[in-house]
Amino acid sequence: MISVQDILYARYQVPDLEAAAAFLSDYGLLPSSRTDDALYMRGYGPGHHIYIAERGPEARSIGFALAANSAADLDRLSAETGAPIELINEPGGGKRVVLIDPSGFRVEVVHGIEEVAPVATRKVQALNLGGQQLRLNETVRPAAGPAHVMRLGHVALHVADLGASIDFYSRLLGMKVADTYYMGDESNRMAAFMRCGLGEQFTNHHTVAMVQLPKPGFDHISFEVLDWDDLMLGHDHMRRAGKYRHSWGIGRHVDGSNLFDYWRDPFGSKVEHYADGDIINDDYKSSHSRFDPSDPNRQLSVWAPPMGPDFMS
DSSP states (O other): OOOOOOEEEEEEEESOHHHHHHHHHHHTOEEEEEOSSEEEEEOSSSOSOSEEEEEOSSOEEEEEEEEOSOHHHHHHHHHHHOOOEEEOOSTTOOEEEEEEOTTSOEEEEEEOOOOOOOOOOOOOOOOOBTTBOOOOSOOOOOOSSSOOEEEEEEEEEEESOHHHHHHHHHHTTOOEEEEEEESSSTTOEEEEEEEOOOTTSOEESOSEEEEEOSSOEEEEEEEEESOHHHHHHHHHHHHHHOOSEEEEEEEEOSTTOOEEEEEEOTTSOEEEEEESOOEEOTTOOOEEEEOOTTOHHHHHOSBOSOOOTTTTO
């Protein structure tokens, strides 16, 4: 078993690369590379790309990439699974072992992709909250425009068999369960948030979230933005553009605690901006909570406006 370190990028098929590029630019991503049949978008961080769109006849999710700690980890994973180590013949290079998870998602475990220089952003201001005075003699005047997407934070999946999916990601990739939901009897797990299993090292609350549903697919992918102001400015920019469909937000989730804002891309896929998520390690106390399908808003948010009518679809 290896322990993956983070999520790197998501991979989609889309019928219109120009429409994808326009949306992602408005959503706060930056162009990285382009071929005749694929689009590679980056964030403001050092990742070469965090989103890949491949030209194809219909819009669909394909899979995502997780970072191996070393080339030796690829050797171990290849030996354990029988999947070969491949040279990545795409911008950024590197090597990968490609696995197919129990729901049919392509999971690329990669190492050695070229990093790029981070792109400068505005300063993240300290906050004066609840009598805690940290920002002194400084004003807050962030400029209007798209959000600054820093990185891909997580992917949320619809999976055919939750138990088999948890086993796959934990047994082969060293991931650990952060929190779970059940419906009815406590033994009836229906959703799980999985994090990178890095022991005492802190990591994001979840890197792969999954809910058991009859039809597998991406529920959404989630991009981390600079801060709270960036989340709000990104929302305002998307709203003012007047051509994108808002799905839900702005609010704060329960599991993961992150501030969130969801939109639909031109092909109907759900994407999230988030900020201020939980950072945890093995000392974190996991929860197993009852999910009430008659009132999902209560389980999924501490506070938020009502869900959009299409959010759960």
